[in-house]
Amino acid sequence: MKSQIDDRKAKILEWEVLPPEEKERRASLEPLFKWVAVIMDGLLRVPGTKFRFGLNPIIDFVPVIGDVSAAFVSVSVLICAVSRGLPKILLARMALNILINELIGMIPVLGSAFAFWFRANTRNYDLLQRHIELPSRSRKSDWIFVGTILGLVFIIVFAGLLVTFLLLQSIANLLARS
Numbered sequence: 001m002k003s004q005i006d007d008r009k010a011k012i013l014e015w016e017v018l019p020p021e022e023k024e025r026r027a028s029l030e031p032l033f034k035w036v037a038v039i040m041d042g043l044l045r046v047p048g049t050k051f052r053f054g055l056n057p058i059i060d061f062v063p064v065i066g067d068v069s070a071a072f073v074s075v076s077v078l079i080c081a082v083s084r085g086l087p088k089i090l091l092a093r094m095a096l097n098i099l100i101n102e103l104i105g106m107i108p109v110l111g112s113a114f115a116f117w118f119r120a121n122t123r124n125y126d127l128l129q130r131h132i133e134l135p136s137r138s139r140k141s142d143w144i145f146v147g148t149i150l151g152l153v154f155i156i157v158f159a160g161l162l163v164t165f166l167l168l169q170s171i172a173n174l175l176a177r178s
Contacts, residue, residue, distance in 0.1 A: 029084055029128060036077050037125040040070065057115035060105050067105045074098045074121055081128070090131050092146045094124040103156070 042052040059066040078094055101120035105111035 029081055029086070030125075030132060032077060032080060033121075033125040033128045036073060037119075037121040040073060041119040041122040053116050054119075054121075056101075056119075056121070057112050060112040060115050063108065067102060067111070070105065070115070071098060071102045074101070074124070077121075077124070086128075086131070089143060089146065090127060092143075092150075093127055096146060096150065097123045097127075099150075 037054075039054055040056040041054040043054040045052045056070045059070050062069075075098060078091065078098065081094065082091060097118075097120040101115060101118055104114045104118070107114075
């Protein structure tokens, strides 16, 4: 327990040794991430409730273009974060949130419903806030987790493409026999 506290203090001290400009540069991302999270995930409120939603689930109702547009906004902010030198593991987690939102968003109706709940931009904003408050170095377990999730997403996407291909092939065969 004591070694964990010492490690945490060392990490905090290590971060404080960095020039203040570096901390300010990373913190300057906070308003951008907050703005995108509010617009895309929390702009509107259902009257009489505390439930909020943004443009993301609304845009998702437009087939193909909606999903791509919402992902474009999220990825644009992520590119800005890359240019500010955020840690790669943090960027990987943010990219994973965007990827999950995009993949499930491709499913008609279910994808839009998922966007009401998942709120990828808000999750990314929360990740950035935690990083600014208490920056920490990535651990091997972080990379294993992200790698595992990305691997599962890849398998799911590949399986979906395979099923779609087989289904289209079956339909083509039925039409050819007619």
